[in-house]
Amino acid sequence: MSSRPPLTDAHGHLQADRFDVDRDEVIARLRAAGMTRLLIPSWSVASSQGAVEIAREHDWMDAAIGIHPHHATDEASQRAALLARAAEPEIVAIGETGIDTKRNYASLTDQIANFEAHIEVAVQLGKPLILHCRSAGDGDDAQRQLIKTLKESPIGAPGGAAAFGGRAPLILHSASGSQGYIEDGLALGGLISISGLVFRPEERATAEWIRAVPADRLLTETDAPWLTMPGAPDPSRNEPANVAFTLAWIAERRGEAVDDLAAAISATYDRAFPRQRPRSD
Template identity: 45%
Template sequence: MRLVDSHCHLQADRFEGDADLVLGGARLAGVERLLVPGWDRASCEQAFALAERFPWIDVAVGVHPHDAANVPDEDWPWFVEAAGDERVVAVGETGLDFDRVFSPAEAQLSNLRRNLALALELGKPAVLHCRSAADQRDAQDALLAELGRAGFDDPAAVAAFGGRPPAIIHSYSGPADYAEAILRLGLGVSFSGLVFRAGEEPSAEVARLVPADRLLVETDSPFLSPPGAPRRRNEPEFVAVTAHWLGERRGVDPETLGGQLVASYDHVLPRQRPA
């Protein structure tokens, strides 16, 4: 089965010392392209180093909501310049997290706004983290409001994307009406091992709603291990588990789905350099 991993933090500490072996396992499993998003300046620089050694790796540059209050304003010009690099196919990981609050909400919102503006300026999709407080949808509602405020619902504002999704909801979680709002904006939706956790049953319905050319799959390694993967460290090769889950929900055989997932990744995250 052909595979991609649209979100993998290979620069995380848990991969220190054997990232090359992990990437070898991913290739043997059929992974053709892999996106490594940063969360602060240091992690973005590490992602660039990986992409320099492995040309089939793509980079996303941005500031995670957890780090929104920790990245000094004087560092932002570095992100702006770095995001223009040909190895960078997306802006992020950015977004909102009102569940595990490591940065105040206002800092998260300010950070999100400048990441969204950068994505629109460059025509590179924003990779969006969105986690609401328990039994709430505060982050989801706030994210939709910010996308509208930034102009993601304005055809002129997203014209640079040429019909491609201007943003990706990474590791999707939420009810069908939230997904419908996302899809009306033309966004991409990425599914991870989170779908196997208790309380995530609505994701099965959402998996059937997403158009094939906006459907993505990820591991969010080293986190969110699916069944069969070590809980201490998820790895890109285990993206196959979630891919098979998607195929079952969509009624598509593995070979057909694999081709669709590769084509969707190529459509949503087009490369600017040869593999």
């Protein structure tokens, strides 16, 4: 008999309004499921405020602030004021930000400017970037642009990770795409964060490259309330407790014990996101 593995959700949007009706119950469920690490990333000014407030109230949770590529145009004028908050103690990472050419809610020019502003703050503070990246269909133009921008930034310069104290400068959130893209992310010192996307038939490539990711470079996440996986209790809304499904999927593909994988992921989380405040639990 082993005790329940410690669960890590490196990307759960607990501040989303989908959780307004029962947030306390969702938190009770994830605690009962054994969750000990939870990072709440943001997509806008308002959601950044929400993330920080929840992390302040639950001091074992962490927050990230940032502007999603979808909002690279409509929130551009508020970006500098938002990112000026990034040194606050609840905030352990910058994002989510990145490139999205699937929906193109903002021009690519605006998305790149938005992304570069986030990179600058991440490098200044040594807080890692949480990166969103999606291309339309089978394309990889967003992935190529994301890697290009990173390589041309201080992160891609020789010794770029030094600004992060040798820790990972970035996390490929809900990692998806070709083996080559994942290798590029790893070569930049990044972590690979796996979501319920892996259960979708079009994401078959993940089942191949997941075996090649070094054990100390993996994270698990839900992207709740989105990306519900088959078998989840509520198919219409994902929640952090469901990360157990993804953890089991990864363990099976890699031929590892769930408990060992969970412990390794929890340790990777702690290395990636050093805290400026104590945990009370």
